[in-house]
Amino acid sequence: MMNIALIGNPNTGKTSLFNNLTGSYEYVGNWSGVTVEKKVGIFKNGKDQLIDLPGVYTLNPLSKDEGVVTNFFLNEPFEKLLNILDASQLRRNLHLTLQLLEYGAPVIIGLNMLDVAKNRGIQIDIAKLSESLGVNVAPVVARSGKGCDELAELVTAGAVGTGKNNLVYYGKAIEAGILELENKLAGKIKHPVRWLALQLFEGNPYVKNYLETILPIEEIEKLINSVTVDQQQNADSKQALDQVIHRKRSEAIDKIVSAATTKQENKKVPLTEKVDMVVTNKFLGIPIFLVLMYVMFMLTFDWLGFPLSDALDSFLSGPLTSGITAALAAAGASTFIKDLILDGIVAGVGGVLVFVPQIFILFFFISLLEDSGYMARVALVMDRLMESVGLNGKAFIPMMIGFGCNVPGIMAARTIETPKERLMTILLTPLMSCSARLPVYALFVGAFFVEQKAAVVLSLYVLGVVIALILAKVFSKTLLKGETSVFVIELPPYRLPQARALWRSTWDKGKGFVKKAGTFIFAGSVLIWLLAYAGPEGVNVSMDDSYLALLGGIFAPLFAPIGFGTWQASASLFTGFLAKEAIISTMNIIYFVPDEASLQGLLAAHYTPLAAYSFMAFILLYIPCLATVATIYKETGSRRWTAFSIAYALVIAYVLSLVIYQGGRLLGLT
Amino acid sequence: MLGKLKTGEKGRIMNIASADKFVRRRLLDLGIAEGSEVCVKCILPFGGPVMVESCGQCIGIRRKEALRIEVERV
Numbered sequence: 186m187m188n189i190a191l192i193g194n195p196n197t198g199k200t201s202l203f204n205n206l207t208g209s210y211e212y213v214g215n216w217s218g219v220t221v222e223k224k225v226g227i228f229k230n231g232k233d234q235l236i237d238l239p240g241v242y243t244l245n246p247l248s249k250d251e252g253v254v255t256n257f258f259l260n261e262p263f264e265k266l267l268n269i270l271d272a273s274q275l276r277r278n279l280h281l282t283l284q285l286l287e288y289g290a291p292v293i294i295g296l297n298m299l300d301v302a303k304n305r306g307i308q309i310d311i312a313k314l315s316e317s318l319g320v321n322v323a324p325v326v327a328r329s330g331k332g333c334d335e336l337a338e339l340v341t342a343g344a345v346g347t348g349k350n351n352l353v354y355y356g357k358a359i360e361a362g363i364l365e366l367e368n369k370l371a372g373k374i375k376h377p378v379r380w381l382a383l384q385l386f387e388g389n390p391y392v393k394n395y396l397e398t399i400l401p402i403e404e405i406e407k408l409i410n411s412v413t414v415d416q417q418q419n420a421d422s423k424q425a426l427d428q429v430i431h432r433k434r435s436e437a438i439d440k441i442v443s444a445a446t447t448k449q450e451n452k453k454v455p456l457t458e459k460v461d462m463v464v465t466n467k468f469l470g471i472p473i474f475l476v477l478m479y480v481m482f483m484l485t486f487d488w489l490g491f492p493l494s495d496a497l498d499s500f501l502s503g504p505l506t507s508g509i510t511a512a513l514a515a516a517g518a519s520t521f522i523k524d525l526i527l528d529g530i531v532a533g534v535g536g537v538l539v540f541v542p543q544i545f546i547l548f549f550f551i552s553l554l555e556d557s558g559y560m561a562r563v564a565l566v567m568d569r570l571m572e573s574v575g576l577n578g579k580a581f582i583p584m585m586i587g588f589g590c591n592v593p594g595i596m597a598a599r600t601i602e603t604p605k606e607r608l609m610t611i612l613l614t615p616l617m618s619c620s621a622r623l624p625v626y627a628l629f630v631g632a633f634f635v636e637q638k639a640a641v642v643l644s645l646y647v648l649g650v651v652i653a654l655i656l657a658k659v660f661s662k663t664l665l666k667g668e669t670s671v672f673v674i675e676l677p678p679y680r681l682p683q684a685r686a687l688w689r690s691t692w693d694k695g696k697g698f699v700k701k702a703g704t705f706i707f708a709g710s711v712l713i714w715l716l717a718y719a720g721p722e723g724v725n726v727s728m729d730d731s732y733l734a735l736l737g738g739i740f741a742p743l744f745a746p747i748g749f750g751t752w753q754a755s756a757s758l759f760t761g762f763l764a765k766e767a768i769i770s771t772m773n774i775i776y777f778v779p780d781e782a783s784l785q786g787l788l789a790a791h792y793t794p795l796a797a798y799s800f801m802a803f804i805l806l807y808i809p810c811l812a813t814v815a816t817i818y819k820e821t822g823s824r825r826w827t828a829f830s831i832a833y834a835l836v837i838a839y840v841l842s843l844v845i846y847q848g849g850r851l852l853g854l855t
Numbered sequence: 856m857l858g859k860l861k862t863g864e865k866g867r868i869m870n871i872a873s874a875d876k877f878v879r880r881r882l883l884d885l886g887i888a889e890g891s892e893v894c895v896k897c898i899l900p901f902g903g904p905v906m907v908e909s910c911g912q913c914i915g916i917r918r919k920e921a922l923r924i925e926v927e928r929v
């Protein structure tokens with residue numbers, strides 16, 4: 186078995202290729218920094234492993250996702266590298282290739298995006314490129330799968346050469362520095378010294394740390410200093426070492442590229458630029474973004490999603506329930522089993538499944554945004570606003586993803602370069618109203634705000650964003666002061682999303698929701714039903730005497746000032762910590778109803794519209810769900826920040842609901 | 856200064872040394888360095904970022920950083 190690592194610049198199609206070669210599905214999107222952690226898959230031959238890595242421009246990392254790659258290089262075993270190049274941006278891509286060749290591992294190059302290059306009038310002589318680098322170059326189109334089989338064969342078959350590792354001469358001073366390090370390290374190390382030395386001179390912190398485990402720090406510092414001084418004297422310039430190294434590589438690349446490519450001037454304005462003239466237009470940029478969001482929102486909640494969910498609800502509560510009832514009767518099931526299945530499982534799981542159509546519509550639009558290339562434009566358009574609260578436009582990408590699910594949103598924050606902004610983004614992304622919160626709103630607006638359904642839900646989404654922005658301002662002025670904020674973003678060309686890719690991406694996201702309903706919510710429903718079925722006085726007690734009522738009752742008085750001091754409300758808030766949609770299952774079970782419509786009827790007796798709004802606002806903010814908390818812990822690596830993310834959310838939610846409920850009452854609302 | 860160019864104007868980068876070091880590194884990663892030709896594609900309102908094209912790729916940077924990059928009009 187071999188480990189083969191995929192490596193290349195961001196957004197060059199590595200994950201698309203990975204999916205093609207392994208038959209799995211990992212996250213693909215048209216912006217830089219989609220993949221943020223290592224993913225492992227098995228080749229279709231069933232033997233070798235392919236490892237997908239985040240995209241990097243060089244092996245000297247700036248952000249956390251890039252660090253993953255350098256770490257992989259230093260600490261993990263691999264036999265071969267599969268370097269993916271974007272044929273339309275060869276020059277920039279080859280900087281990384283040169284570093285890989287310096288490393289000296291067996292490399293094969295996959296030349297991707299040939300269709301894009303062709304459209305731009307770039308012709309590449311593959312044989313010549315392969316010859317000047319000394320490695321195999323295989324043309325592929327990862328998107329359509331063209332050339333993938335040949336590439337798979339090439340990489341999994343026997344031995345592969347390591348290419349030319351001396352394509353660049355870095356000048357006397359640097360080359361002498363490399364030799365000196367070689368002498369110091371002789372025999373002590375398994376990585377190629379030339380590569381280590383160049384990375385060290387470029388200022389790669391991971392490599393420096395690694396070398397510090399072998400050599401004394403002072404010696405390393407001394408070496409860097411002396412090389413810098415020599416270099417500056419020799420060249421009679423003030424350029425730093427990393428710039429010199431970069432320039433030397435550029436010169437070598439220029440030679441390679443001009444020998445291997447021909448470019449016809451293409452006077453046509455690319456479609457991408459035409460689209461950009463509109464969507465990033467001075468005046469239209471923000472309005473267009475808002476209109477798009479509005480359309481997406483209305484389709485999810487009103488125009489399309491609502492009727493679909495309604496139809497599903499009547500199917501679940503009608504034919505399905507009666508079918509199960511009949512089947513249970515025929516099987517002669519006991520009353521206990523019948524109650525458990527109908528009032529527990531069907532009510533609990535069914536109550537959540539009803540919202541599958543709406544969730545899928547939402548995920549479809551998020552996938553569309555991700556795959557088209559608009560995501561990076563949103564970041565650009567929002568940067569000014571984000572800057573004013575101490576963040577940068579890139580932080581908007583995790584937040585948009587967070588509308589689908591907070592967990593990948595928080596992961597996406599890895600691409601934010603400065604630690605302070607990254608931390609803030611991690612802390613604030615849970616305030617974005619994720620798809621699991623959507624069922625709660627749908628249920629409540631159906632019961633209380635039938636006329637202004639969409640407007641009420643929209644107000645909650647906006648509330649989440651506004652609170653996040655305000656808190657960002659507060660945090661950056663208090664807890665997380667200092668450190669400048671930077672913003673550089675690559676704007677990829679627009680790509681027309683393919684139906685198949687869109688569907689896979691939507692399904693991949695939506696699948697989680699369905700799966701959760703079948704496992705987590707299923708088990709939770711059984712547990713809740715049992716807690717509601719049994720009480721201190723025995724089993725089959727009246728619900729108000731059950732354990733569940735007892736537990737909920739302890740905390741109920743706390744919620745009275747914000748409008749929902751019932752044991753039912755606090756019991757469902759508890760389950761909501763496990764997964765937000767569990768709130769719905771719990772309510773379905775507690776209120777003992779078979780379907781959404783009758784639950785809405787019952788809710789009207791327990792909540793006033795004002796209390797219902799206060800409840801929804803509380804659900805929006807009160808706590809990140811269990812999976813999100815685990816991710817926050819994983820990403821911050823700090824118990825304190827994780828605890829903080831929970832605590833501040835609770836405080837904000839309580840205060841805001843208090844303001845809404847008490848303020849509303851003062852204004853005479855009910 | 857790059858930040859002074861108007862939409863549609865082209866320039867060649869002369870000096871990038873006074874830009875923030877993060878920004879400089881990222882621009883270098885993207886293949887934009889001294890000598891690169893750039894074209895301003897669009898400028899967002901209220902002092903927002905600028906969108907710049909260079910060698911067939913577009914990037915966005917803040918106006919404040921663009922004002923620290925010396926260019927010569929071409």
Ligand SMILES: Nc1nc2c(ncn2[C@@H]2O[C@H](COP(=O)(O)OP(=O)(O)OP(=O)(O)O)[C@@H](O)[C@H]2O)c(=O)[nH]1
Nearest residue numbers: 195196197198199200201214218219220240298327
């Ligand atoms: N036109 C064209 N588009 C492609 C090709 N390969 C991939 N794409 C598209 O390029 C975009 C980026 O693909 P990904 O596979 O996510 O790229 P990646 O290299 O994994 O990106 P990061 O994880 O961000 O580093 C997607 O929108 C793909 O559909 C290709 O050969 N031609």
Ligand SMILES: [Mg+2]
Nearest residue numbers: 199200219220
């Ligand atoms: Mg990827």
